[in-house]
Each structure stands twice: as structure tokens, then as C-alpha cells.
Amino acid sequence: MAGNRTVAAARPQIRLRFFLVFAALGLAGVAAMAAGLALGWNRLRTPELSGAFLQGGLFGAFGILGLTLWGWYLFDSHVVRPAGAVAAALRARAHGGVDQALEVPAAWPLGDLAPAAAAAAQALAEARAAVQGAGARETAHLASEKHRLERLLADVELGVILCSGRDQLVFYNGAAAAMIGAGPGQGLAPGLAPGLDRALFDYLRAGPIRDARDRLRATGDDHAASDILCATVGGARVLAARMRILPDEAGMEAPGYVLTLRDVTADLAAEARRDALLAEMTDRLRRPAANLQALLEVLPEGEAAPRDLDGALRAEVRVLTDAVRELARQQEEARAEDMRHTPARATDLLDGLRARIEAQGRTVTTGQSPLLMRCNGPEVIALLAHLAVRIADQGLATAFRLAIEEEGALALLRLGWTGAPLPVARLEGWLAEPPDPAIPTMTGQDILHGHGTEIWPETGAQGEQRICLPLRSARHAGQRPPPLTHAVSRAVVYDFDLLDKTRHSALAETPLSELTYVVFDTETTGLLPAEGDEIVQIAALRIVNGRRVAGEVFETLVDPGRAIPALSTRVHGITQQMVAGAPDIAGAGRALHDFARGSVLIAHNAPFDMAFLRRHEAAIGARFDHPVLDTVLLSAVVFGRQEDHSLDALCARLGITIPEEDRHTALGDAGATAGAFLRMLPMLQARGILTFGAVLAEMRRHGRLLKDLN
Incomplete structure (x- = not known):
């Protein structure tokens, strides 16, 4: 529900500067008038006119200040604000990828500036369209080849993982995601869902992998490979892996490596069962066989067995026969469970x-x-x-x-x-x-x-x-059932630029385009967390290396533990029946905290959403102490105070369409917020705001809008 809340924007510096200019002019006019009156008084030296001089001076001073203020208001309304709107609109089209026509503000003092800006924007759009049209055919061909390759890799039954030299995930396919952690979707299964630029050792035990990696790097042979056996961090699965080191290229801090994975947990369990069965049956057969051997040794060859010896022989034969039958039965059960077929x-x-x-x-x-x-x-x-x-x-x-x-x-x-x-x-x-x-x-x-x-x-x-x-x-062979919303995606997820990504020790010095973000939104029972309102839905998605990762999404309904008012249901469409059986805020909050590990959080009017999460930190068992960016404040930095900064208005300015069925859903609003952030990111960079520290400094200039979370 964060998207329909509006907050006034901060005052841009240019308006303050012009106000100070007009104030200085007004004060200078008052000072000049006072100097003129003082000069006239000195020449006349008529005491009976002192009252008239004083009244005239006050009247003139107030008149000058009033005219100056009126002039500043007209200048601000008809020049500064329209010029700022034109500049922000041009910046959105130049850097934010907005292609819609420029709406020219009705401001006659701008003269030909507004039409010229509209013409420049139109020319830019036409030039961009021409360039895009020229490369459309080749782009479509490359996209088709890329899609085919992704489908081929997605259908490989082996898990495939590519890691950077710092052991961060650069590529993984659906099979690997299923083996090493929870898949994308609800995100509530045990274990951290795989994500680009996350540490491999969040999922797999480090010892065998580090040993093999260091051993292969020491050989200096790009074709060398090593077979290893490793386990997931929780020990639930045992994986057979083959590692190969990537060629060392310029710009890499250390060469990355490829892991192909096969889940051998069931194979090892089956082998253990077979070994246990063999040991058990060997033990069961050894005793009656030894007894039979002993009985036969005391029986003279060619003679009939005495009655008591004959009974003992028959008893041992029955024991031996039962053991053989039991062995055959267990072998049959094991064969029925054999999944090789x-x-x-x-x-x-x-x-x-x-x-x-x-x-x-x-x-x-x-x-x-x-x-x-x-x-x-x-x-x-x-x-x-x-x-x-x-x-x-x-x-x-x-x-x-x-x-x-x-x-x-x-x-x-x-x-x-x-x-x-x-x-x-x-x-x-x-x-x-x-x-x-x-x-x-x-x-x-x-x-x-x-x-x-x-x-x-x-x-x-x-x-x-x-x-x-x-x-x-x-x-x-019936029709395949529709996929569940929380099923593991078989798509491949990758960003090869992460292979040579430079790490910055200080967050403030990290370029905005190199940070990992988690954009999230919540739907709630109401707007007052301090008075008992609760979350009913959470959704989040990841942005890595300046790009949204399509396969890494978190979404879940949340049981609020209280009734959902009908007024709130009319807004987001979530009913009491829909949240029945959903996780509570403790479980959903832990899953969201895992999903956002090591990331910068982004939300539209973030204090609202963060208040609902932070009041449950004790139950969740984790603190939401992530760095936070707010798209309301970022919009104020880019577009200025004069604009509306609701999510709908921001998306309209940036040419982002929110489907009606997705509006006021947590995932729909999170997706719109992510789109707005990605379009504002190059606009911030064009203004020289390049690092996280720089954007925080700009946001703090607008601190009266929202509580500073950082």
C-alpha cells in the first residue's frame, strides 16, 4: 500500500538561490530609498516634516518588499518551476529511456525554450528509434540464439554453477538451484534461495571446494578438472561435483570456476542399504551354514541320520531357507525402489x-x-x-x-x-x-x-x-498439471559481468550500478502499525549489477493474526480466506531477511514498510539493519519539490505502465518501484551522483520528507 501514499518533496537549491537574489534586490531597494530619504532630510532640516519622511519611508519600504516578493513569486511560478520541469523531463528522456512526448508547460516567460525542448526531445526520440531500428534485426537474432542456449542449459539434468574468483555466483541453472537451496517463488522453504552475486559457501560446505579450487589454480592448466564430493551447508544433500577453472583473463582478480553437480544422496543411501542388507544376510546365513557343516561332519558318510540329528538338520535347513527367502524379498523391494528406470x-x-x-x-x-x-x-x-x-x-x-x-x-x-x-x-x-x-x-x-x-x-x-x-x-499419461507458483524455475540465471566485478571495501564508495538491491513492498490491514495493523503480503525482487534478475523473486501471503478490514480488502483484494494457512510474520520475515542478505533495501515510502518489519524483529530473530533507499526521496532529488511523488505519478513521468491487475499487489508495486529506480539510476549518474555515499548525501537534503533510515 506504499504506492498510493504521497509526501511533499524537498526544496531544490535553485529556488532558494533565486529567492535570495530577489531578497537582496528588495533589501537593496529599501536601503537605496532610506539613503535618499536621509539625504533629503539632511538638506531640509525641517522638524515638522519628520513624521512625513518616516511614514513615506515605511510605506516605500513595504511597497518595495511587497513588489519584490510578488516579482519573486511570478518568477518562481512562471520561470523557475517550468524550467525545472522541462529540465527534469529532458533528463528523463536523455538518461532514463523515456520515449513518450514531452508535455510543454504553459509558461509564456520561457518563450521558445519549452517548444525548443519539446523539439529536442522529439529529435532525440526519433534518433533513438532510428538507431534501435537499425540494430533490431541483429538484436532479435542474438536474442533468439540466447534464448535457445538458455533453454538448452535449463534442460540439462546436471546442476551447473559458474563462480567468480571470489566464490560469488555468476551463473546457475534450475537443476543447480534445486540441489543447493530453495528455489525462487514463495521463498519459505528451508535454506537460502540461490541468488546472483551471493557467496557459494552460503549453500555448499567450503572445505572440499576450496581445496579443489586452490589445487587446480596451482596447476596452471586450463584443461585440468577435479572430481569432489561435497555437501550442502545443512547436510541435507550430498553432491558429486566436477570443477574446472576458467582461463585467467585480464581484469579478473582471480580466475573463476565451473561446477557441475549431481545429487548422489539417494545413491549413497541406496548403497548404504545394500551394504547393510549384505552384511545382515551374510550374518544370518553364516550361522545355519556353519551348523549344517558341523552336523554333516559328525554324520558318517553313506548312513542315515539319527532321529535327533535329522531334526536338527531339518531345522537348520528351514532357517537357511527363510534367510534366503528374506534376502530375495528385500532384494525385490530394493529393485522396486530403484530409480534408474x-x-x-x-x-x-x-x-x-x-x-x-x-x-x-x-x-x-x-x-x-x-x-x-x-x-x-x-x-x-x-x-x-x-x-x-x-x-x-x-x-x-x-x-x-x-x-x-x-x-x-x-x-x-x-x-x-x-x-x-x-x-x-x-x-x-x-x-x-x-x-x-x-x-x-x-x-x-x-x-x-x-x-x-x-x-x-x-x-x-x-x-x-x-x-x-x-x-x-x-x-x-495425462495432461501435465499447471505449474505451482512456488515451483523451482528451470530457467538459467546469469550475469557474466560479475566475473570481473571490483569489490569496494566501503559501502559509501561503491558505485550505485555495482550494488545489489532488493526492492520490496507490503500490503497491510491498515496504515497504522503502532495501533495493531499487520502485513498480509510481502513481495521482493533482486537487482544485481544494475539489472533486474528475472528468476529471483520472493512473494508470500502472511497471516496477520487479526481480521482484515473490508476497506483494506477493497484496496489490495486479499481476504481472510486467502491468508488461512499462510506463514505468520515471524516465518515470512525470516525468509525476507534471508532473501535480502547483503543487499540494499529499496521501497517507495520505506519508513512505512520498515515500521511493520522492525516491530517484529524479536519474533523474526533478525534485525533489518540493511542500508535503505527510498524512491520518494530519489524522485525528489531528480524531479524536485514541485512534482507529485506518488508511485503512480512517478511511473507516469518515467513511462512505466502498471497493469491494473497488478496495482496494489505487493509484487506488482515492487516491480513498478524497481522499474522506476532503474530509470532514475542513470539520471542520478548524469547529475554526478555516482556512489552510495553521494546519493545518501543528496537524500539527506530532503530529510524533512521522510525519516532518514541510514
């Missing part, structure tokens, strides 16, 4: 089989099936194609029919033909052969065993002969 569409399997069989000169017809099965598709295709070739070579069939049918939780894959039946013994002989000559150690039985299934011949309706292969984990 990826979902395969039935239509894809049928098409692959048809291609393999037709390549051998056989005729194949296939049906359609909506099923998905978890299996190793290439192995299944190789096995059935091998059997089809063997059937055809034996003269049992010349044409085949392929179909996949659903039966409960199974998918029955059937290879049918018209002709003689297939003997079971012959099928078993073929299963002992390797279906793929390139892998002679893997037989058909191995493939069946790996899938936990079997295959058999059968006779179908109307005498059709076929072999049947059941596959588990079958389900219908």
Missing part, C-alpha cells in the same frame, strides 16, 4: 520396437496406448526385437503385431503372430543369449531380472500366438 511412454516403446524389427525385413503393426511405464526402454526394445528375430528365423512367423494393454497396475506388452506356437524351452534358450551383441555379458534373463519380471508364451483369441512381458508401475 525412467518413465517411458508406451507409444515410444512401440515405435522403437517397430523400427528395430522392420530393420530386419519383417512386417509389424502396432496399436496405441496412453500408458507410462517405469522401465529401461532400450533394454526392453533390445530384448523383444531379439526374440522377434529368433521367431522369424525359426519360421514361426513372418509378420508381427505389437500391443500394450493395461491390467491393474501392470502394462502387458505382447508380441503376437499367426502361426505355430513357441515352445517354452526354446524361449528359455533364447533368453540365455545376449540381445545386444555389443553387450555380451547381459542376457535376456538379466534384463528380466533387472525389471523384476518374467516373460512367457501364450495362445490368444482366434489362435493367435504371442509372448507376453508384464512391466510394472504403469499409469496413464
Whole structure:
């Protein structure tokens, strides 16, 4: 709700200077008149005229001061303010990227200045449009290539991270974001969401990575790589990583490096379970086997066992048999949990089989099936194609029919033909052969065993002969559900300029374009935090290296712990039902504090939003002691006091359109505030305000507008 609050702007220095000029002129006029009266009095020396001289002097002094004040008012209204408006509008078009037509103020004393400024602005817009048009085709081509590359990298299943020499994130893809921390969106999952220019060691334990980095840098070989095993900071995941150092280029303080990541947490857990199972079953088999060995050693060879010895032998055999059955059961469960088999569409399997069989000169017809099965598709295709070739070579069939049918939780894959039946013994002989000559150690039985299934011949309706292969984990391939708003984005996020970014030890000396900002906004139950009003929605986004990072967004509803007034709901549209089950301010505030770590906060009328956060710092468990910039004050610095500094007015001056559905939403207003800041940033730089310290000094000149947060 910060966007619809207006605050008067500070007085620009130029107005004060002209006021002092007119004041000096007025005082000089009064002094000149007083000197003239004094001279006349000295010559006349008539006491009876002293009252008239005094009255005339006072009247003349007040008249001169009044005329001077009236003249200053006219000059200020018709010259200074319109000229300031023209200058601010020209600056917005020259540096802020505003292309809309210049609105010329109605001020006749400016003469031809205002039309000339409008013409200059129009010429600038036309020149800019011509330049943009000339490069539009090449830009579109580059953008298309860039988009294709981003899509390719986004779909890579391996996590990819690029870090600068200072271990700051420069690039990451969606897979890496899912592995090392919470993804963008709600931002309330445990762990800090990945962000550009954040330290890698906020997410991964530093020891193995630093060792590998230093070791590779010491080799001086750009092609060297190192395989490492590292864990996330919280220890929830174990990652297998390969590191490669980037070539050392001029301007870099230290060469960066690339990490490719693979989550091996499940693999290590499965391996641990297999080791535990092997150890357990070895222990369980060792005792009955030893007992059997001992019993057999005392039994004379060729003689029947005595009754008591026969009972002991049978008991140990039962123990051994139960242990073997238990081992087989646990192996079957482990195989069912094996995630190496990826979902395969039935239509894809049928098409692959048809291609393999037709390549051998056989005729194949296939049906359609909506099923998905978890299996190793290439192995299944190789096995059935091998059997089809063997059937055809034996003269049992010349044409085949392929179909996949659903039966409960199974998918029955059937290879049918018209002709003689297939003997079971012959099928078993073929299963002992390797279906793929390139892998002679893997037989058909191995493939069946790996899938936990079997295959058999059968006779179908109307005498059709076929072999049947059941596959588990079958389900219908339905339409993909719509993505959740808090789902991890698969987009790649990067800014390669961060590789050679210079770090400044003092915040005040850091250029504005090199700072990392978090622009945020809140929606509340009302305007009075001291009287119990609370936050109902928070949204924030990040600006790094002077650019908004599209993939790094924070947004959440907040349960205020009190009723939301109907008047507030009419403004932001958030109802009591919408916040039911949302995090409270403690959880949402902690997530926002993590999202804004190491950043400068920006808000429109920041004291309002900060007051709601700071009153809950004890519950949040963190202090919002970030440096703060306020776009109300920045607007006053750029445009002067005479302008309206509401968010709507500021966006209108800067040519920013806020969609109606986004207005008075936390994310919509935060996005508008970010856009306004990014357009005002080059305007500040054009005025020589280049560093954070310089912009603070300018903002403090307007300290009566808002409480100075810094």
C-alpha cells in the first residue's frame, strides 16, 4: 500500500538561490530609498516634516518588499518551476529511456525554450528509434540464439554453477538451484534461495571446494578438472561435483570456476542399504551354514541320520531357507525402489520396437496406448526385437503385431503372430543369449531380472500366438498439471559481468550500478502499525549489477493474526480466506531477511514498510539493519519539490505502465518501484551522483520528507 501514499518533496537549491537574489534586490531597494530619504532630510532640516519622511519611508519600504516578493513569486511560478520541469523531463528522456512526448508547460516567460525542448526531445526520440531500428534485426537474432542456449542449459539434468574468483555466483541453472537451496517463488522453504552475486559457501560446505579450487589454480592448466564430493551447508544433500577453472583473463582478480553437480544422496543411501542388507544376510546365513557343516561332519558318510540329528538338520535347513527367502524379498523391494528406470511412454516403446524389427525385413503393426511405464526402454526394445528375430528365423512367423494393454497396475506388452506356437524351452534358450551383441555379458534373463519380471508364451483369441512381458508401475499419461507458483524455475540465471566485478571495501564508495538491491513492498490491514495493523503480503525482487534478475523473486501471503478490514480488502483484494494457512510474520520475515542478505533495501515510502518489519524483529530473530533507499526521496532529488511523488505519478513521468491487475499487489508495486529506480539510476549518474555515499548525501537534503533510515 506504499504506492498510493504521497509526501511533499524537498526544496531544490535553485529556488532558494533565486529567492535570495530577489531578497537582496528588495533589501537593496529599501536601503537605496532610506539613503535618499536621509539625504533629503539632511538638506531640509525641517522638524515638522519628520513624521512625513518616516511614514513615506515605511510605506516605500513595504511597497518595495511587497513588489519584490510578488516579482519573486511570478518568477518562481512562471520561470523557475517550468524550467525545472522541462529540465527534469529532458533528463528523463536523455538518461532514463523515456520515449513518450514531452508535455510543454504553459509558461509564456520561457518563450521558445519549452517548444525548443519539446523539439529536442522529439529529435532525440526519433534518433533513438532510428538507431534501435537499425540494430533490431541483429538484436532479435542474438536474442533468439540466447534464448535457445538458455533453454538448452535449463534442460540439462546436471546442476551447473559458474563462480567468480571470489566464490560469488555468476551463473546457475534450475537443476543447480534445486540441489543447493530453495528455489525462487514463495521463498519459505528451508535454506537460502540461490541468488546472483551471493557467496557459494552460503549453500555448499567450503572445505572440499576450496581445496579443489586452490589445487587446480596451482596447476596452471586450463584443461585440468577435479572430481569432489561435497555437501550442502545443512547436510541435507550430498553432491558429486566436477570443477574446472576458467582461463585467467585480464581484469579478473582471480580466475573463476565451473561446477557441475549431481545429487548422489539417494545413491549413497541406496548403497548404504545394500551394504547393510549384505552384511545382515551374510550374518544370518553364516550361522545355519556353519551348523549344517558341523552336523554333516559328525554324520558318517553313506548312513542315515539319527532321529535327533535329522531334526536338527531339518531345522537348520528351514532357517537357511527363510534367510534366503528374506534376502530375495528385500532384494525385490530394493529393485522396486530403484530409480534408474525412467518413465517411458508406451507409444515410444512401440515405435522403437517397430523400427528395430522392420530393420530386419519383417512386417509389424502396432496399436496405441496412453500408458507410462517405469522401465529401461532400450533394454526392453533390445530384448523383444531379439526374440522377434529368433521367431522369424525359426519360421514361426513372418509378420508381427505389437500391443500394450493395461491390467491393474501392470502394462502387458505382447508380441503376437499367426502361426505355430513357441515352445517354452526354446524361449528359455533364447533368453540365455545376449540381445545386444555389443553387450555380451547381459542376457535376456538379466534384463528380466533387472525389471523384476518374467516373460512367457501364450495362445490368444482366434489362435493367435504371442509372448507376453508384464512391466510394472504403469499409469496413464495425462495432461501435465499447471505449474505451482512456488515451483523451482528451470530457467538459467546469469550475469557474466560479475566475473570481473571490483569489490569496494566501503559501502559509501561503491558505485550505485555495482550494488545489489532488493526492492520490496507490503500490503497491510491498515496504515497504522503502532495501533495493531499487520502485513498480509510481502513481495521482493533482486537487482544485481544494475539489472533486474528475472528468476529471483520472493512473494508470500502472511497471516496477520487479526481480521482484515473490508476497506483494506477493497484496496489490495486479499481476504481472510486467502491468508488461512499462510506463514505468520515471524516465518515470512525470516525468509525476507534471508532473501535480502547483503543487499540494499529499496521501497517507495520505506519508513512505512520498515515500521511493520522492525516491530517484529524479536519474533523474526533478525534485525533489518540493511542500508535503505527510498524512491520518494530519489524522485525528489531528480524531479524536485514541485512534482507529485506518488508511485503512480512517478511511473507516469518515467513511462512505466502498471497493469491494473497488478496495482496494489505487493509484487506488482515492487516491480513498478524497481522499474522506476532503474530509470532514475542513470539520471542520478548524469547529475554526478555516482556512489552510495553521494546519493545518501543528496537524500539527506530532503530529510524533512521522510525519516532518514541510514
